[in-house]
Amino acid sequence: MTQLIKRASAEARAFGSKRQDKLDKQDKKQAKRLKRERGDDLDRDLDDAPRIDVPRKPRFAPVTFSEEGGVRFLHFGTEWVQGAMRLKKPNHIELEYAQQMMAWLLFIETPKRIVQLGLGSAALTKFAHAFLKRAKVEAVELNPSVVIAARTMFELPNDDARLTVHEQDAWDFVNDRANHGTIGALQIDVYDATARGPVLDSTSFYRACRACLTAPAGVVTVNLFGDHPSFVLNMKRLNEAFDGRVIALPEVHDGNRIAIAFAGPELDIPYAQLEKRAKLIEKELKLPARQWVKGLAISAGADDATSFSI
Numbered sequence: 001m002t003q004l005i006k007r008a009s010a011e012a013r014a015f016g017s018k019r020q021d022k023l024d025k026q027d028k029k030q031a032k033r034l035k036r037e038r039g040d041d042l043d044r045d046l047d048d049a050p051r052i053d054v055p056r057k058p059r060f061a062p063v064t065f066s067e068e069g070g071v072r073f074l075h076f077g078t079e080w081v082q083g084a085m086r087l088k089k090p091n092h093i094e095l096e097y098a099q100q101m102m103a104w105l106l107f108i109e110t111p112k113r114i115v116q117l118g119l120g121s122a123a124l125t126k127f128a129h130a131f132l133k134r135a136k137v138e139a140v141e142l143n144p145s146v147v148i149a150a151r152t153m154f155e156l157p158n159d160d161a162r163l164t165v166h167e168q169d170a171w172d173f174v175n176d177r178a179n180h181g182t183i184g185a186l187q188i189d190v191y192d193a194t195a196r197g198p199v200l201d202s203t204s205f206y207r208a209c210r211a212c213l214t215a216p217a218g219v220v221t222v223n224l225f226g227d228h229p230s231f232v233l234n235m236k237r238l239n240e241a242f243d244g245r246v247i248a249l250p251e252v253h254d255g256n257r258i259a260i261a262f263a264g265p266e267l268d269i270p271y272a273q274l275e276k277r278a279k280l281i282e283k284e285l286k287l288p289a290r291q292w293v294k295g296l297a298i299s300a301g302a303d304d305a306t307s308f309s310i
Contacts, residue, residue, distance in 0.1 A: 061192065063145045065153060072153065074121040081254075082191065083121025083154070090155040091130040093123045093287070097223060097256035100249055102127070103292045104185045104219035104260065105281050106274055107267070110134045111184020111214065117170040117200075118189040122150040129163050131285055135184075138164045140173045170200055174208035183212045189223040197230025198222070206241035210263050217264030224248065226257035235259060245310050249295040268309045271297060 061076040067087075071094060074083035084094040093099045101124055110132045116124050119141035128137040141147050144167055150156040159165060166173060170190055173179060186209055190198050209220055222238065224231050231248075238246045242261040249258045271293065278289035296308055 060143045060145060063143075063149045065149075072121075074149065074154070076192065083123055085121055085123065085154045091126050093127050095123070095254065096252045096288075097254055097258060098123050098189075099287055100252070100256075100258040100292060100295075101187050101189065101221045101223060102285075102287055103249065103258065103289075104187075104221055105285070105287070106277055106289065106292060106296075107219055107262070107269075108184060108217060111218070112136060113138070113183050113214075114185045114187070115140065115173075115179075115183050115212075116187045116189065117173070117209075118191065119146050119150055119156075119165065120189060121154045122156040123154075124187055124189075125150075125163070125165075126154075126156055129157065133162075136162050136164070138166060140166045140168050140170050142167070142169050171205060171208075174205065174212055180211045181214055184214050184218050186212055186218070186220045188220060191223070197225055197228055198234060201230065201234050201237060203237040203240045206238050206261070210241055210261070213263040215264065217262070219263075220261040222259040222261070224257045224259055226251040226255055231257060247296065247299050247310060249292065250298050262310055266310065268307050270307045271305070274308060 061078075064075040064077055066073045066075065070087050072085050072087060073081050076082055081095075083098075086092055086094050093102070112135060114128050114132065114135045114137050116128075116137075116139040119125060119139045122139065125137055125139045128135060141150075147165055147167060150165075151158070156165075157163060170188075188198070188200075188209065190200050192199050206220075212218075213220070220242075222234065224234050235246065235248060238259055238261050242263065245262040245266075247260055249260070251257045274293045274296070275290065278293050281287055281289035297303070297305070300308060
């Protein structure tokens with residue numbers, strides 16, 4: 001892969017003077033605390049001490065990029081790929097695991113509200129905004145540098161009547177009661193620079209995600225890393241939160257596994273019906289949906305079954 005290119009301007013534009021003001025306030029608070037502990041001697045110490053401007057450790061990992069074969073990749077300062085975009089097809093979902101994140105389309109019609117937790121390169125957000133016209137599309141991203149990178153390097157449009165990017169912690173978003181019962185499809189891809197497992201993975205988090213789903217049925221898809229201990233942990237907690245109604249598609253070549261969790265009534269759908277739905281998705285959206293149906297059958301472990309039940 002080509003050498004990583006650091007996008008220093010994204011960090012600078014994201015934080016700028018606001019970040020420095022925040023750090024200055026933190027310095028003042030620390031000085032007040034020390035003064036209470038040590039008394040007036042601190043004033044003299046600070047008066048005599050030289051002021052040294054040193055680099056501060058950033059709150060987030062640096063946002064970096066690489067390009068190869070006409071594809072631009074997003075990284076968080078490491079070789080791990082956090083997203084991708086084919087330059088000639090900016091609204092196309094390039095990575096196979098990201099395409100699988102759309103597998104909820106097999107089970108429900110386009111809902112009124114689709115939400116992504118974790119923006120990344122905005123592949124899912126752009127796709128839903130461009131092609132699922134009946135939905136209001138939202139993304140939740142804590143790192144302002146990632147939002148800027150998505151806008152400037154991955155062609156994410158500005159917010160409009162159908163598109164909103166929230167600069168917010170995903171934990172706070174799913175625990176906000178205003179979001180409960182309002183989301184038809186919730187896509188979760190919350191990784192840090194190490195990319196070895198989701199940074200939010202508790203049963204409480206997944207229960208809050210379930211609470212956000214609409215009645216009578218909503219679907220969650222979660223990006224997991226198949227050959228890491230976090231996969232077993234996350235599947236356990238997802239099953240606890242969704243009463244065992246969770247299935248993971250087979251691992252793709254990138255090592256990712258997409259878990260699908262269901263709320264609402266139990267499903268018993270003939271595979272022939274899923275195949276018919278998949279063909280429609282492939283025709284209308286150019287996504288490899290029949291591969292998803294095959295993956296469901298493999299993961300369900302019932303080769304002779306005529307229907308998918310969960």
